Amino acid sequence: MPKRHPRPETLALHPRTGSAPQRGPVATPIYQSATFRFLNSDMDQDRPVSEVLGDRFYTRYGNPTNSAAESFLAELEGGEAALVFSSGMAAITSAILSAVRAGDHVLAQRELYGGAFDFLIRWLPRFGVAVSFVPVADPAEFAAAIRPTTRLLYLESPSNPTLQVAALAELTAMARRRGILTFVDNTAASPINQRPLELGADLVVHSASKYLAGHSDVVAGAAIGSRALIDALRDERTVLGGCLDPHAAWLLLRGIKTLGVRMDRHNQNALELARFLEGHPRVRRVHYPFLESHPQYALARAQMRGGGGLLSLELRGKGGEARRFVESLKLFAQAPSLGGVESLVTIPASTSHAQLSQVERQEAGISDNLVRLSVGLEHIDDLTADIEHALRAAVEEVVS
Ligand SMILES: *Cc1c(COP(=O)(O)O)cnc(C)c1O
DSSP: OOOOOOOHHHHTTOOOOOOOOOSSOSSOOOOOOSBOOOOGGGGGSSSOHHHHHTTSSBTTTOOHHHHHHHHHHHHHHTOSEEEEESSHHHHHHHHHHHHOOTTOEEEEESSOOHHHHHIIIIIGGGGTOEEEEEOTTOHHHHHHHOOTTEEEEEEESSOTTTOOOOOHHHHHHHHHHTTOEEEEEOTTTHHHHOOGGGGTOSEEEEETTTTTTOSSSOOOEEEEEOHHHHHHHHHHHHHHOOOOOHHHHHHHHHHHTTHHHHHHHHHHHHHHHHHHHHTOTTEEEEEOTTSTTSTTHHHHHHHOSSOOSEEEEEESSSSSHHHHHHHHOSSSEEOSOOOSSSOEEEOGGGTTTTTSOHHHHHHTTOOTTEEEEEOOSSOHHHHHHHHHHHHHHHSOOOOO
């Protein structure tokens, strides 16, 4: 009989450690210790003692609770190994720095999380690394933008906040043929909805603060990939210092266990709300990958299992409607971040993408009237009623 591979929902609960059953706690203990005792004999090896001891040396190098979270994440994304970080940005910046040297070029999609865009456009050039951007909707433009010095292709799909979809299999294959690494930010999809490593990516990065942890109570990051890439990246984490606190790693582990059921409900609620909004006379446009009207609907259906919990909408009107809408919502709390159990709303132009210039925002399709919803796990009827009420309060009657 062929060996069955467990589904991601199961792997979120049982990483395949390969070891025989042992007595012990079902939940992973929190090793809330900065440092670990070692013996004289540990120093008599031909390797540094930090390598001999691995995740039981000093918590900036590793920690057993963090290692447990890392093995769950590796399984979930279908990678050989993983690392957890103190934040998504620590994972992203450390991963990019591990891949490039002065003189290299990074090619990235134009529609990116504000922090990642900021790092690429304003920080990398300080270290002699060139960066250029291409709109993700046009895969052919990427090949044309490759330079002899291109070392890394950096993607995010679906993108935050306009939910554009990157042609992952096509773009990773294009990069691989030229010996270029591809990193994909899989935060918005989560490994339940999309597994970029299976589509050819070399490394997946996450803001684990979002769906992976899922309860808006921890800031964390992760990177998953081949053992070789992860081993190289471990040095970056140790030197740059973006290590996760073990208690936060434990909260992340606890969150991951319910990822499968949470994503099912996020997917359902967001799709239903996207359809409702799309038919609403006070809404100009809805961005959601699993709406038939999405320009990359077929691509999204081919590479994603669900559309995710994130959607954005443009309100009708002359301006100011977004602020009134957000203020009138009762269930959706106005707060940055996404991917938690409770619904949140933001105006990206003044939160996640505030550090971009007006022109940069325009190029990324982020108008001042764009509202981003992170659809939570509440009952859909209550969410719909809240949105309907706020639309009435914010947008004047449309006579058409
Ligand atoms: C939030 C977010 C990040 C940054 O993660 P932090 O955990 O806040 O550092 C990166 N990418 C995406 C897509 C995000 O939504």
